[in-house]
Amino acid sequence: FSSFLKIPTAGYRNRSNGGVITTDSAVFLWTRDPFVDSGTKAQQAKYFSIDSSSINFNNLDRAYGFSIRCIKTKFSVSTANDPVVNDPSDPSTEDTINFNGFKYKTVLSPNTGKIWLDRNLGAKQVATSSTDTDAYGAYYQFGAAKCPVGFGVPTEAELKAETTEATAGIKVINFDSALKNFLQIPAAGFLNNIGNNLAGVGEQVAMWTKDESVGIEGGRALGVKNDWVNRKKVLIAEFNNSRIHVGLSVRCVKD
Numbered sequence: 001f002s003s004f005l006k007i008p009t010a011g012y013r014n015r016s017n018g019g020v021i022t023t024d025s026a027v028f029l030w031t032r033d034p035f036v037d038s039g040t041k042a043q044q045a046k047y048f049s050i051d052s053s054s055i056n057f058n059n060l061d062r063a064y065g066f067s068i069r070c071i072k073t074k075f076s077v078s079t080a081n082d083p084v085v086n087d088p089s090d091p092s093t094e095d096t097i098n099f100n101g102f103k104y105k106t107v108l109s110p111n112t113g114k115i116w117l118d119r120n121l122g123a124k125q126v127a128t129s130s131t132d133t134d135a136y137g138a139y140y141q142f143g144a145a146k147c148p149v150g151f152g153v154p155t156e157a158e159l160k161a162e163t164t165e166a167t168a169g170i171k172v173i174n175f176d177s178a179l180k181n182f183l184q185i186p187a188a189g190f191l192n193n194i195g196n197n198l199a200g201v202g203e204q205v206a207m208w209t210k211d212e213s214v215g216i217e218g219g220r221a222l223g224v225k226n227d228w229v230n231r232k233k234v235l236i237a238e239f240n241n242s243r244i245h246v247g248l249s250v251r252c253v254k255d
Helices: 156-162 175-180
Strands: 012-014 020-022 027-036 043-050 055-061 097-099 102-104 106-108 115-117 190-192 197-199 204-213 218-227 232-242
Touching: 156 204, 156 218
Parallel strands: none
Antiparallel strands: 012 020, 027 043, 043 055, 097 102, 106 115, 190 197, 204 218, 218 232
C-alpha cells in the first residue's frame, strides 16, 4: 500500500463456489499473459498476488475475478541514450496501428498537439479526394464505434479545435478545405438506417463526436454539406442526429 500504486487488499471472486467475493487480507491482480496448463489443458492466465507474508506470480483459471490496474500504452520509441519509452514528436513516422484488419498511421495536430488516426475508422486508405470511396470508412450509430486501445471518439470541442476553429494549418470551411486539413476528411455522406441506404455520398461530411444531444436521444456531429438552395457548399458547424437511425463517420483521437 505504501508503493506509488497504493494497492488495496481487495480479495477476489471465487469461481468454485458460485462467484462469492472473498475480501480477505490478500491482493490478486490479473496480468494480460495467457497460460495453458500442460496437464489439464485448462485455459488460465498469469496473476500477481500478495498476502501477509509473501508475493507471488502464478497462474489460475480465467473464471476467477481479480482486480485490474491499467497502464497507459505508448508508441515504442527509445534510443540507446534514452531507453525510456516516450511518445514521439511525430507519431505518423512510427509503427502502424493494426486494428480490426486495418493498418493505420497517426497524424499530429498542428492546432492542439493531439494524435489522431490518419483516416476514418474502417477506411482502406487516406483520402486522395473528397469522393475517394476507399477513404469513407464504416458508418456507425452514436456510441457504437470502437477505437484502437488508447484512442477514442473525440468530443465536440476536440473536433472543432481541429476543423472549424483551427488556429494552425487549414481551417475547415468547405469540402476542399476539409480534404486539405491535416485530417484529410472525405465527403463520406451518411447511412440512413431506417431505409438502410447511403445518402449524401460525395456531397456531405458528417462525423460523430461523443457528446450527447439533450431531449432527442441524439448525438452531436460536425460536418459540411451542399446548400442546394444557394448552390454552394456550406459549413454546418454543429448539428444533432438520431443515435440509432443515422450512421456517421468516426475519426479516433488518442486519449
